[in-house]
Amino acid sequence: MDPATPPTSPATHLADGGRRPGYLYRQVAAHLAAHPDQVFKVGELTTAIAARSTGAVFEALKKMAAAGYATHQTNPHRFQITQAGIDAAGAMPPPTPGTRRSGRTAGRRQPVTRPNGDLYFPRKLAGATDVDVLRRLRDKRIPVLLYGPPGTGKTALVEAAFPDLLTVAGTGDTVVEDFLGTFIPLPDGGFEFIYGPLVTAMREGRALLVDDATLISPKVLAVLYPAMDGRRVITIPGYRNERVEAVDGFYVIAGHNPGVHGAILTEALASRFDVHIEVTTDWDLARHLGVPRPAVHAAIALNADLAAGRVSWAPQLRELLGFARVRTTLGLPAAVANLASRAPDDDRDHVLATLREQFGADVTPLTLGKQR
Numbered sequence: 001m002d003p004a005t006p007p008t009s010p011a012t013h014l015a016d017g018g019r020r021p022g023y024l025y026r027q028v029a030a031h032l033a034a035h036p037d038q039v040f041k042v043g044e045l046t047t048a049i050a051a052r053s054t055g056a057v058f059e060a061l062k063k064m065a066a067a068g069y070a071t072h073q074t075n076p077h078r079f080q081i082t083q084a085g086i087d088a089a090g091a092m093p094p095p096t097p098g099t100r101r102s103g104r105t106a107g108r109r110q111p112v113t114r115p116n117g118d119l120y121f122p123r124k125l126a127g128a129t130d131v132d133v134l135r136r137l138r139d140k141r142i143p144v145l146l147y148g149p150p151g152t153g154k155t156a157l158v159e160a161a162f163p164d165l166l167t168v169a170g171t172g173d174t175v176v177e178d179f180l181g182t183f184i185p186l187p188d189g190g191f192e193f194i195y196g197p198l199v200t201a202m203r204e205g206r207a208l209l210v211d212d213a214t215l216i217s218p219k220v221l222a223v224l225y226p227a228m229d230g231r232r233v234i235t236i237p238g239y240r241n242e243r244v245e246a247v248d249g250f251y252v253i254a255g256h257n258p259g260v261h262g263a264i265l266t267e268a269l270a271s272r273f274d275v276h277i278e279v280t281t282d283w284d285l286a287r288h289l290g291v292p293r294p295a296v297h298a299a300i301a302l303n304a305d306l307a308a309g310r311v312s313w314a315p316q317l318r319e320l321l322g323f324a325r326v327r328t329t330l331g332l333p334a335a336v337a338n339l340a341s342r343a344p345d346d347d348r349d350h351v352l353a354t355l356r357e358q359f360g361a362d363v364t365p366l367t368l369g370k371q372r
Contacts, residue, residue: 022092024051028060029090032070032081039073039080055248062249063092066163074204112160120153120160121289123282130277134161137275138207138251143228145213145273147256147265149306151318152279154255155211162207162251166197170212172262179223180236193239202227202234205249213254214263221269228252228272281317291320292327294358295339301354311347315339337366 027049032040040048046057061079065072069085072078111119112131122129128136134157137144146154159165168178181196201208213221226234232246254273257263270276281303286296295315302314315323319342327335336355340363343351348365355363 024056025060025063025092026090027051028057029064029069029081029085029088032064032079033086033090036081036086039078042077042079045079062164077204114156114159115163115165116159118156120156121282121285122160123157123285125277130157131161134158134253138162138253141251142275143251143273144253144275144277145256145270146253146277146279147258148279149281149314149316150257150260151316152281153317154279155209157279158207158209158253158255162209162253164204164206164249165209166201166206167209167211168197170210170214170216172215172217174216174220176220176223177238179220180234180238182238198224198227198234199236199244201252202232202244202246202250205247207249207251207253210252210254212257212260212263213269214256214265215260218264218266218268224252225268225272281320286317286320289321289324291324292332295320295323295336298339298354298358301358302351305350305354311350313344313347313351315342333361334366336361336363341365341367 028045031045031049042054042058042061045051045061046054049057051057058077061070061077062072064070064081064085065079067084067088068082069088070079070081111121114120120131122131124130125133134144138161146157148154155167168174177196179196179198181194181199183191183193186192195203197208200206210216210221210224223234226232227246227250232250234244236242236244254269256265258265281299283296283300286299287293299315299320302311303316305311306314319339323335323339326338330338336359340348340352340355352363352365
């Protein structure tokens with residue numbers, strides 16, 4: 001035995017025959033790399049490498065997919081190695097931003113790629129980063145409620161933390177079928193039942209974001225509660241009372257925008273989430289991403305006015321990043337005018353005054369002029 005390799009203890013025995021951690025991952029990666037043109041189902045790969053646990057193989061494959069080392073198709077789950085996976089030569093993926101190395105937080109400000117290709121820059125939270133904290137809470141099945149004004153990055157954070165995310169966008173019109181599924185008509189005149197995101201997340205062990213959860217009727221939200229408690233089981237009344245059990249990995253996280261018209265945070269909803277995290281705009285991050293200082297200072301001032309009740313709106317990170325893009329495309333005056341245009345009518349004069357103070361020039365909302 002290599003003297004640098006500690007003997008395997010009972011605590012490190014895995015489903016791959018009791019070998020030390022990482023052995024099964026390397027087996028999976030090596031077999032995929034040896035068959036780069038082949039797409040594998042989880043069971044097929046389990047049989048090919050003679051592993052004892054399909055679940056353990058599935059976890060290794062999901063880890064590869066999350067790192068970009070393999071593609072992941074669903075219904076059924078199928079995986080194929082990517083060039084990045086071949087280049088990694090079986091090495092474990094690098095730690096995610098915020099994971100600990102030698103007692104220090106690694107990768108501060110290292111971006112995480114969201115599913116749409118945009119970058120998310122993790123923020124500090126509980127001695128680590130927000131992305132790392134959410135992943136740790138998911139591992140322990142501790143549900144989280146994120147709250148804060150629209151545009152502060154709640155959805156972006158969840159997308160960065162969970163590449164396997166499914167989402168229900170809450171509105172006052174959201175119904176139970178939006179969670180469980182519904183029948184759709186077929187060309188031949190029949191109907192087919194299509195499962196909803198809650199059912200899919202439970203069966204595939206995926207994360208489910210309930211965005212703007214407090215806009216959804218409490219009677220509708222009640223469909224979530226059996227899936228979140230110790231039972232982790234639901235039934236689908238509209239489809240033969242089919243029973244659905246959650247597999248490992250299933251996780252519910254919700255977003256809430258306090259102060260938004262129609263948003264009601266009930267005790268029943270709040271009590272289902274053990275951790276409540278306030279999400280605010282990171283002004284340093286806005287500067288880091290190229291937002292001019294006067295725009296950031298104007299946003300800080302308007303957010304102070306918002307907290308004091310003097311206005312009902314203030315720009316957040318979403319509006320500031322939009323400001324930076326418009327400035328690059330149309331120039332600074334147009335970007336400032338556009339920011340003024342985004343303010344509600346009741347707050348427009350106050351916002352204009354703040355922008356004029358910060359930019360030292362006359363500011364008017366972006367408006368079409370006369371023909372030349």
